[in-house]
Amino acid sequence: MEERIIEAVEARREDFIRFFRELVQCKSYTKHEQEVAKKLIDGLKARGFDDVGVIERAPGRPNVVAYYRGVEDGPTCTFNGHLDVIPAQDESEWEHQPFDGDIEDGKLYGRGTVDMKSGTFSSFFAGIVLNDLQIPIRGNVMFTGVCDELICGKDGILYLLKEGYIKKTHPDDFGINCEPTNLCEMNVATKGVFRVDIVIIGKGAFNARPYLGISAIDKAAKLIEAIQELHEKISTDPNHVHPLIAPRSVQVAMIDGGEASNVVPDRCKLTVTRRLHPGETTEECMKDYQDIIDRLHEEDPEFQAEIHPWEGFRPPVEVDENAPVVDAVRRALKRVNGTELALTGSEGGTDASHVVAQTGIPMPVFGPGDHLLLGTIYEHVSLDDFIDAIKIYVLSVYYMMGIREAE
Template sequence: MDKLMKFIDAHADEYVKYLVELVKIDTHDIEHGIGGGREKEGQLYMKQLFSSMGASRIVEDPLTEDVILACREKYHEGNLGHAYDDRFNVYAEFTGCGSKSILFNGHIDTMPVGDPEKWEYDPYGGIITGGRLYGVGACDMKAGLMGAVMAVKAIQDAGLELPGTVKFASVCDEEGGGNGSLVAAMHGQKADAVVVCEPTDYELVAAHMGWVFFKIETEGVAVHSGLKIGGVNAIDKTVKIMRALEELEHRWLLTHKHILLPPPSGNVGVIQGGEAGSTVPNYCCIQLCVHYLPGMTYDEVVKDYTDTVMRCADGDEWLREHRPKISIYQTGNPFEMDLAHPFVEAFKTSYERAMGEPVRIVGSPAGCDSRTWRNIAGCPTLQYGPGRLAQCHAVNEYVEIKQYLDAIKIYANLIMNYCA
């Protein structure tokens, strides 16, 4: 393995070049996938790269609404109403001499640039300076996807034989909620183990929280503020509901805990209501995100929230007759990997061989496609990739070149160690 690590160092410029080429391709989601996405050219690039490396299998898998609908009905996962013209996943397979398989998952789509005037460097320029590669998606998560591909290429280039089958799932529409990996899992993509290559900054993510986005609407009666006694203030009624939800959160703090994750919580991120200080508002709406732990279920969270709002309404003369309207507009289940699983031990060993020190195992409050590969595909799954969470969706997004090259070494060690 020392020979392979030295080989990667000696060919670092070549492996960085492939990442630069991918970062230069615009693959951004439009309106979080609702308006479609520009992943096509990036996926064609990945197909050409896989072909040049001698992949035994390369497949295009178009994203379709019917698959997402079926996934939503069965697993409470999937974001409906997205546009899918020219949007497809790419799967590739490299057959080795052993029976074990490992799959690396990465999303090809990125967030939009935003205001290009705020960028110090061309967001599609692939600029390297100060040991960093700048560009949209450099961190989130083209470095992770390309790093895994370069791990296979390094093993090939060093004249070594793959000890098992290495698979790739380059997916679309992750930034729109993860529809690409959902399609992959629904269509049977799997392996003996999966690595989701999202940025983790030298930490190994073995759990993340689930989430449910709620919208709660409350009606009132509008009158002039001087005649307030004759109206019903929808904002006041909404505040009463928010206080009841705070009490639910306090109860959760006492009953739900996780060794790697923060406690479950709800955040009111949007509140809309009223037109003028002189008018009692007849409508108020809040939008909130609830993060919940492995061990809790979607049905439990929805029931707790719905029951809390309706109990609050039962205790209010107006709300008892004018029930708040509750709707759900996005969901994602939690993810958890058993730390005693042999795949976790294999990753720990591989990381230490590559980096010379133990890896730190953590949980993530932010969700990603790990949940899909663990919960739907049913695969042992871990999340590890180059880059820092703070760089995701950021102006002047970058990935450190050293982290990228270190990830190639870690992935290569994992392939050789786990698949043997």
């Protein structure tokens, strides 16, 4: 069966590359994923993979979901990827135009090839191969291509979770998030991302008479210094060291204050971004911020501030390194190209964080594409890696769920 899987993918190599190129040519910016969703669905059905459709939170917000059904009861394997891509910035700077889908030296160039059309579509193409070969499995395989991931997933993964499309129904349920790990690493630990706005409240006045006002910007300077001190504290805390991910951090990422050059500013907003380790909570972060505000107010009664958390918190998560899916991918990777799987952590969040945190389904991150090219004008993916990813995903399903002839 391993040989049949590999041969089946190779037999469709040119067709898969052609289909992949067509999908890369779609300008699927966030909120504009309809074209790529339709092209994906039409292409899957044209290749005999019919169990596919769209789930929408609102019209025009497509989440493509496809299934390969097993012949016996068993767990569900959920593949996860997203359809939206980040803006291409100044297209004149690109040697290969971001949506031309140029192929050169075995690489396909374009916006979204790394983040993350290569991973998303290689998983769906794995569904085509499973369907072609009619591989008997226990359980079902679910393929998801969601919208909205780049702006925290309210219409995408969070909706699928909220409505129960993705949920744990079997003790052995598992998944793979297909974000880029260069097809050699697996992220089993991921930092959380928690953002808040802290609004400093002052008192406006004509700035020729500043003594009649309270400058919110001057007060914000004290808060910025305190946030920097908090960063030094949490990033060097010997009791919070993780073997796979960098130290925790907190940073003032944006500042918005003042309305005119001749007015004492009555408000100043700081956007603060916190990167958490597995095991930390938003409540702990909020307490840190409130403690700072309380201390500054005690030192200066004119200091007043309010905290407003952002929606879309990505929780920090960790997957057991000994989870069966980890070994299945390791075995498949070794079989396909002889590479040893390295277990690593991720600095940025993915939709897998929501799945793991809300359902308990182990969903490590493993996919084609060099994450260092993400968002650059040189974004591209090796077509060999794209094809290998399809093989690895099918083999991983077979190793986890396949019914062998001997049985």
